[in-house]
Amino acid sequence: MSKTALITGVTGQDGSYLAELLLEKGYDVHGMVRRSSTEKRERIDHLMDNPNFHLHYGDLADSMSLVKLIGTVRPDEIYNLAAQSHVQVSFDVPEYTADVVATGVLRVLEAVRVCGLEKTCRIYQASTSELFGKVEEVPQRETTPFHPYSPYAVAKQYGFWIVKEYREAYNMFCCSGILFNHESERRGETFVTRKISLAAARIAQGKQDKLYLGNLSSLRDWGYARDYVECMWLILQHDTPEDFVIATGEQHSVREFCEYAFREAGIELEFKGEGMDEVGIDKATGKVVIEVSPEFYRPTDVVNLWGDPTKAKTELGWNPTKTSFEELVKLMVRHDMKLVEKEN
Numbered sequence: 001m002s003k004t005a006l007i008t009g010v011t012g013q014d015g016s017y018l019a020e021l022l023l024e025k026g027y028d029v030h031g032m033v034r035r036s037s038t039e040k041r042e043r044i045d046h047l048m049d050n051p052n053f054h055l056h057y058g059d060l061a062d063s064m065s066l067v068k069l070i071g072t073v074r075p076d077e078i079y080n081l082a083a084q085s086h087v088q089v090s091f092d093v094p095e096y097t098a099d100v101v102a103t104g105v106l107r108v109l110e111a112v113r114v115c116g117l118e119k120t121c122r123i124y125q126a127s128t129s130e131l132f133g134k135v136e137e138v139p140q141r142e143t144t145p146f147h148p149y150s151p152y153a154v155a156k157q158y159g160f161w162i163v164k165e166y167r168e169a170y171n172m173f174c175c176s177g178i179l180f181n182h183e184s185e186r187r188g189e190t191f192v193t194r195k196i197s198l199a200a201a202r203i204a205q206g207k208q209d210k211l212y213l214g215n216l217s218s219l220r221d222w223g224y225a226r227d228y229v230e231c232m233w234l235i236l237q238h239d240t241p242e243d244f245v246i247a248t249g250e251q252h253s254v255r256e257f258c259e260y261a262f263r264e265a266g267i268e269l270e271f272k273g274e275g276m277d278e279v280g281i282d283k284a285t286g287k288v289v290i291e292v293s294p295e296f297y298r299p300t301d302v303v304n305l306w307g308d309p310t311k312a313k314t315e316l317g318w319n320p321t322k323t324s325f326e327e328l329v330k331l332m333v334r335h336d337m338k339l340v341e342k343e344n
């Protein structure tokens with residue numbers, strides 16, 4: 001008998017890769033989608049003809065839609081990936097972020113109980129390294145204390161603890177993957193890596209003059225999303241429900257990401273100046289191609305994320321360095337060079 005999975009956030013970066021992975025594994029895959037004025041679902045368009053792939057309307061802000069959907073699909077596994085996932089935007093829409101990112105998790109858990117599936121359905125919660133926020137230890141591991149540092153992170157912390165509570169109170173198989181930043185050619189265009197890979201491609205092809213960024217010194221542990229969704233699946237196949245840090249164990253700055261990305265696009269960069277006056281210069285032409293703008297600074301910013309994936313490596317057999325940082329930057333820029341070629 002094939003297993004049935006429900007993915008919330010199936011139209012997102014991770015949801016699309018996870019749907020592909022589960023279909024390859026022979027699952028019947030159900031995805032929850034929100035109604036919007038455009039039916040643009042480019043990340044999953046290629047899956048629409050697969051007879052084992054099904055879409056249903058629903059929303060994490062609407063408990064009844066979750067009860068109906070979970071009661072109809074009766075999944076063996078739920079991957080709760082849906083979220084207002086942009087940290088900077090969470091300062092603009094904090095209440096909405098809390099409703100979807102915090103209470104939304106509770107709604108999924110309660111819907112599983114209401115439908116009488118708490119003994120059979122395993123639940124994965126998309127947790128985040130943002131929980132470590134204003135970090136109290138470097139690198140961060142499962143035992144590192146949390147210090148969330150944005151409305152998004154505070155909401156995700158509720159999600160993490162309510163999952164743990166339901167695991168202990170009702171003996172449910174529900175777990176959180178504490179995932180560090182993971183990127184890809186499907187990454188949303190306002191996250192810093194994709195913003196840089198697209199800009200590098202456009203500047204190299206003479207279609208953009210300058211890239212404006214915020215904190216260039218911010219440090220992240222960046223992995224490849226396609227590798228990370230495999231870990232979500234492994235977490236739910238584990239004998240016991242546990243939480244795992246998923247990271248590469250390697251750290252780079254936003255500035256370094258720019259250097260690698262522009263090099264891949266054929267531009268050698270040199271950075272000069274400090275703070276708001278720092279600029280990135282094209283060494284060959286002397287032109288300033290990167291400037292810092294206060295628009296992209298956050299009221300509080302997480303600046304030192306670096307994960308220790310030892311537990312995932314030893315207990316799940318997951319390979320954190322399957323795709324290296326250099327390979328990740330290359331595949332994003334190569335993808336965007338082709339995409340930009342088609343732009344007018």
Ligand code: NAP
Pocket residue numbers: 008009010011012013014015032033034036058059060061080081082083084085086100126127128129178179180181182183188
């Ligand atoms: P993403 O690309 O922004 O996708 C978010 C998904 O959630 C989209 O499918 C979106 O639908 C859906 N969504 C948003 N609000 C919803 C609502 N109210 N009801 C139902 N669906 C809703 O995010 P991602 O990068 O794939 O991340 C997946 C999850 O992992 C998120 O929970 C994120 O917070 C978490 N996470 C991500 C990272 C990372 O580095 N990528 C790291 C740690 C944790 P639309 O297409 O309709 O907008």
Ligand code: G4F
Pocket residue numbers: 085086087088127128129130179180181182190191192193195212213214215216218219220254296297298301302303305
């Ligand atoms: O790419 P970012 O927006 O990602 P951030 O804030 O780390 O959040 C992402 O990863 C989290 C996991 O740690 C997820 F939970 C979350 O859902 C999301 O996927 O920013 C990365 C860093 C920040 O320090 C930011 O201040 O880059 C810095 N940055 C500098 N200039 C910029 C920019 N970020 C953005 N988005 N845009 C800029 O121009």
